[in-house]
Amino acid sequence: MASVKRQVGCCGGARVGKSIVRNASKTIEKQMIEHADKLYENPFLVLPKFQDDISKKGFKKTSKQIEKLEKIKDDTDKLEKISNKRSLAAAIAGTLLIHHAQKAPFLAAAPITSGTVLFAQRGNALREHLIAVQHHDDPFFRLLGIRDIVLKNDLYVYSWDESFVCMGKKAAPPSDFIEFVMKKHELSFSNNIAICPHLSSEKIQNKKIYNHPYLFIHWKSADILIGICKQCASKKTNFLFETTKYLIEPDIQTDFSIEIIGHVLKGEDNDCENETLFINEYFSGRLSDKELIEKNMNQRLKKLKNSSEINYVLNKKSYAQPEEFINALHPNEHEKNALLFLLDHHQESLVVSDVTPNSVIEMLWKENGIQFLEEIVQDKDKAEDLYTLSESPSQIIKIAYDIKNRKQILKDLPVYENLPPLANFADHLARIYRIEGKDKVIIEAKKHPDGTRGKAISYGFLLAINKAKDFRWKYKKEEIESGEFLKPYIEKLLSCTTDSYDEALQDLLTFSGASIDISKYKI
Structure with missing residues (x-):
């Protein structure tokens, strides 16, 4: 495996950024002095416990420097001189000066990966060494002082809250x-x-x-x-x-x-x-x-x-056939038809999670959406118009099927030409009801021909669809009574089969009092 340069905080190493001097709070200053006092009592706190002679040998030079330092730990002049060196011992000497002064009013703040670490800059010792010495009870920071020694000698060191040890050249975490x-x-x-x-x-x-x-x-x-x-x-x-x-x-x-x-x-x-x-x-x-x-x-x-085999995967489950994949999405009938068409034309793997039928359709819509709409409505221009709507693909598909159904209804109904106004009005309302429902009938019922018969048929249609109450005030008594009389004939016209449509329309016109023979207008 290729060698990788470890970054901040890894393998006991931290890249310490440029430090900023700041005033120390009383609490932080007290902690810094306490650490210096402990170091005065035992300067070897900065070194790990040695588990074998190899460990001792690796730290031999540093141990001797600390031994010499311990002998002069009360001589501030000599400590000052040693603190200007770059060794770990120099960092200890600088920190011992804090013990003697019993103050550390100014501290440096150095940015590291996990935040900011505070330390007292004394002498010219490396910042990493000063941080390690002044935070010798921290399992992470203490490693900064010995990292170069450990890596140079291929040693293994483990540090935790209670202690830290050097296991020599053995990878053996305690x-x-x-x-x-x-x-x-x-x-x-x-x-x-x-x-x-x-x-x-x-x-x-x-x-x-x-x-x-x-x-x-x-x-x-x-x-x-x-x-x-x-x-x-x-x-x-x-x-x-x-x-x-x-x-x-x-x-x-x-x-x-x-x-x-x-x-x-x-x-x-x-x-x-x-x-x-x-x-x-x-x-x-x-x-x-x-x-x-x-x-x-x-x-x-x-x-x-990217594999050559086509896969349909939903929530990490693979389906051999597109139909199985589609059924797992639980689409409605229109969405299912769309997905079958779109997947058949897609011819590539599809891997999705936590999706709705509409969201899958949207993924494939741009590619073959117009073609699918054209297959439904059998009209290229109409398909293009539908495709440009702002609604979701599932809503557009529903509209397309509604258009198809309307076309089928109109196709099966009788075809008339040049019907008189009253007959044309009744026929129009009946067709509107079958194609677009009650709401559209309410709108179209207002467009009745002039005269009592036209208004009676208009009111009769409103009665037949249970919408007359809100519009009763617009009709005269005679128109209302006639409309109530015509209601059953209108209900028959709205519910009859296409084969009975001629007869139902003729009955409505006859009982309305109109002398119109619709057979003359049938194509």
């Missing part, structure tokens, strides 16, 4: 360190398996597929398996980054293996391996846990979409 790390991540930890609430130890051990993808980490030196599902994965933090900030070792990538477990399709063969990508970005801290999962799953979706 149990207390492991417990500290697991508590930081709030994972369930048992039998060397750490998992979020949505995963099980048995599945993690075998890297089995869940309904949702998860981050799988094998921490080899600790012999620990870690599983974090997409739901629990952090949008901002990186498990590896947040773990390795408390340790230093020569090569993080040989100690931790990273995989994203999860296939695009439910029920996909577990033996089918999906390569985990973007590993380098994750190791370097540029991706959060959730981002690593999402980028890998998106890449797998892209690979599926």
